């Protein structure tokens with residue numbers, strides 16, 4: 001089958017959890033959606049040549065590479081998709097942008113505000129040549145979340161008073177869970193705050209159509225040492241003291257926030273909410289009503305219309321699987337539901353459509369920088385025990 005559209009040659013760097021999710025998205029987006037460009041899964045890159053070659057076969061990439069530096073300067077690559085841990089985002093993204101490649105980068109944008117500023121500046125320079133950037137705040141592309149944003153923008157909940165956002169996981173609640181790179185500040189930048197708190201900061205601001213002005217927060221690390229990972233990536237059992245290493249990031253973060261429009265925000269991000277696997281909960285209360293979303297029931301958006309008569313008013317469960325709902329028409333008949341991976345497909349769709357139209361996709365690196373500033377402000381607030389303003 002030959003495509004009618006110009007090709008978009010993609011190189012993906014990193015092929016673990018996020019790499020697998022992105023690969024699935026690059027594979028499925030052109031098959032379910034009409035795109036202005038035809039994504040070509042040109043190559044996947046990973047430090048270990050053998051594992052990268054295996055990932056290419058497994059995930060559907062035409063070729064593999066072991067040095068990202070050779071990848072970002074290749075003439076035949078149009079877009080670089082960064083799925084590595086945060087400590088390499090800035091270096092790869094800046095090099096790719098300087099070589100004139102569009103960049104999709106996993107969240108959080110970087111490990112520090114300084115790196116995020118450098119990336120946003122490189123993005124701005126590259127934008128003068130029509131080069132575009134996007135940050136992988138994927139959950140924006142869950143249909144129920146996209147619908148929530150539309151309802152807020154249409155004034156259906158009126159003037160916003162409260163934003164309540166939580167991202168709850170429990171995968172390290174066991175103190176014997178091993179010390180992965182996500183628990184190492186050098187590699188991950190921060191812990192629950194940056195990994196999952198970044199998602200709810202972005203989601204809350206995106207749905208509210210507003211931005212956080214100031215925060216007051218606290219971080220905690222409940223388990224300060226953990227078993228080291230064995231060479232094969234498996235946790236060592238029966239570990240002695242010497243086989244343990246320090247956890248250098250937060251296990252949990254909690255903060256309150258003030259939005260520019262005046263709403264009060266309450267946020268929580270934790271990897272210790274026993275029993276909660278990937279509960280992303282966002283609730284907004286406004287003068288005319290409320291909206292609530294929980295990723296563990298991701299095809300549903302709950303809506304309360306405060307203007308309905310008291311006798312029949314109540315939260316109603318909207319099953320967001322109708323063709324009239326964002327993204328859904330491309331998929332299955334009503335009621336058949338979407339999953340985690342579909343949001344990644346929608347991310348590719350929105351990115352490729354923006355590239356085809358010659359406009360910026362959202363969120364751009366500038367948006368990623370703003371989230372990074374909120375993350376940094378929460379950390380500083382936890383250290384200083386004072387409110388912190390987010391620079392504009």
Ligand code: SOE
Pocket residue numbers: 017169195196278
């Ligand atoms: C791990 O905590 C993680 O994979 C995050 O890094 C992702 O962004 C989130 O979608 C699921 O949890």
